[in-house]
Amino acid sequence: MKVEDEERIAANLSKIMAMICIRNTRLEDLHAGLQPVTLTGDYSDVNVVDGTGRTIPWREVSHLDDQQMADLMREIVERLFTFHMRRDDPSFRDHLDRWMAASNKWDNPVLDKAFLDAVAGLGAPRKA
Template identity: 55%
Template sequence: MRRKDEERAAAKLAKAMAMICVRNTMLENIHAGRGPRTKSGDFTDVFVVDAEGNRIPWTEVSRIDEDEMRDLMRQVVNRLYTFQLRIEEPEFQAFVDRWLVPTGRWDEPVLETDLGSTRFPEL
């Protein structure tokens, strides 16, 4: 397969996996709800007041707790696993093709050359 064809296929697969395995997860529930408004444009004028009266700048607020992060990662891993195991099934391929339609408006992916470099901390 030519490099351009490989890149096109990889882009299509990446978009499908992002839509099906990441976006259409509990992440949608975390994303739902009202978002704060900012006049400054950078949210430095937005604060959250917690139950103890602490005023926390929006830029410092954790928007997902440890339990939600664990549940989200578990769901993403399960979906990626299922996606990979079922991708050869015609019925699943038809399902993937339907979800690719809205990704047609997404930006094309770019190669992250530093993935796997020392920029990413070791565990």
Template identity: 55%
Template sequence: MRRKDEERAAAKLAKAMAMICVRNTMLEDIHAGRGPVSRTGDFSDVFVVDAEGNRTTWTEVSRIDDSEMRDLMRQVVNRLYTFQLRLSDPEFQRYVDRWTGATRNWDTPRLDDGFYRANQSRD
């Protein structure tokens, strides 16, 4: 397979995996709801006041707690695992193809060299 064809196939697969295995998870529930309005555009003018009266800037507030993060990671891992094991199944491939259409206007993926290099030093 030519390099450009490999890149096209990898981009299509990466987008499908992102949509099916990450976006279509409980992340959608976390993302749902009203977002705050910022007149500055950087949210430095938005504050959260908790039940004890502590005022925290929006940029410093954790918007997902440890339990939600754990549940999200479990769901993503399970979906990535299922995706990989089912990819050769024709019915699952049709399912993937249907979702691929929803990603057509997404940006073209780029190779993240920093990701690989940063993790090489951990080995």
């Protein structure tokens, strides 16, 4: 297979997986709601006042609690697992084809150097 074809297939697969396995999850709930206005553009002028009266800079506020993060990751893992387990099912593939038109409007991905560096920095797995 040509490198260009391999890259095109990987890009399309990555976009459709991101759309149906990650974007359309609890992540949408986190994205919903009012967005604070920032006049500086970096949110350094935005603060949150919590229930005890503490003023916390926006950039220091945790936007997910541990349970929300666990729920989100569980949902994403289950969707990715389902995607891989059903990828050869013709009716599932028909469903993917309908979503492909929307995901094709996204930018094409590029290799993530920071991710590759982080994985390389992990070294060989330890023996149990």
